[in-house]
């Protein structure tokens with residue numbers, strides 16, 4: 136039966152697509168470029184004096200971008216402000232859950248290989264309730280603007296589970312497919328299976344990062360990949376659908392490879408800007424307070440752009456009074472801004488915040 140957008144696609148073929156070379160010369164070339172960009176990113180990440188700044192911040196930016204695809208719109212500033220308080224408005228909480236889901240995924244694959252179970256863990260974290268594979272029919276993907284149905288995923292828990300088992304086998308396939316091509320192909324398949332009632336896009340985008348970590352191309356989840364995808368959301372949707380409708384795999388793979396290259400390059404640039412910012416602030420902090428000579432203190436200022444007195448107390452093993460006087464000295468020197476959420480005092484490293492949030 137020919138594919139139709141309203142009919143649940145229970146005939147979705149297992150991977151790899153039969154009779155197709157997934158790596159023609161054009162793909163191989165694009166793969167080389169994307170991998171070179173990723174390698175530079177991994178290297179830049181290692182050169183950073185305080186890698187925590189990346190591990191805290193980049194996943195938060197990734198969370199913001201990926202959630203935005205679902206029209207959950209928050210600002211990076213709000214996210215950083217609420218990261219330790221767990222507060223904020225609905226959109227902020229959702230994006231913070233995305234980061235938690237990403238971290239839960241990383242932890243899960245450090246314990247055991249990526250699987251359907253990992254996907255369930257991630258989706259449950261995102262949705263803040265126990266998710267399981269869809270049982271109820273009727274899930275449809277519609278054009279958000281026109282409401283027109285663009286895709287109907289397979290139905291029946293058994294069918295979905297079988298397709299997920301195939302997907303899992305492909306994810307850990309023994310063939311010599313490039314890991315980036317494998318990620319691209321697996322991402323389409325996961326979205327086409329659409330195992331959950333909701334959260335499939337975000338779960339699938341977390342899985343992309345996990346596949347790169349499993350392949351050894353990244354050691355931490357510091358690729359800001361969803362920014363590149365959301366910047367081209369209409370292409371993302373169009374190309375996913377073109378794989379189903381026309382078997383347009385190669386265009387899809389190119390799209391994902393380009394997104395990897397683009398995001399790796401811009402994340403590397405961001406790291407360079409963070410370094411410059413960090414060096415400048417470290418120097419001025421030394422002039423402003425004795426605390427500026429404590430490497431741990433300067434490091435805390437760069438873990439997150441919003442800092443609390445308690446964090447300094449904890450990391451630097453100093454009294455509240457000392458911590459607060461060090462921070463105040465930096466406020467007086469113009470290096471930090473004073474802010475508040477509720478009754479709590481926050482210190483904003485505004486230069487770092489600017490570096491993190493501006494487009495590269």
Ligand SMILES: Nc1ncnc2c1ncn2[C@@H]1O[C@H](COP(=O)(O)OP(=O)(O)OP(=O)(O)O)[C@@H](O)[C@H]1O
Pocket residue numbers: 201202203204205206276285286326327331332333334335336337338339372375376379
């Ligand atoms: N034609 C299509 N075929 C398969 N998957 C698609 C198609 N169009 C879009 N998708 C995927 O479905 C996702 C949306 O599904 P769902 O609402 O379950 O995910 P979400 O995480 O809640 O939303 P979003 O991805 O928009 O943030 C899209 O992000 C995309 O990955």
Ligand SMILES: [Mg+2]
Pocket residue numbers: 205333334335
């Ligand atoms: Mg949704």
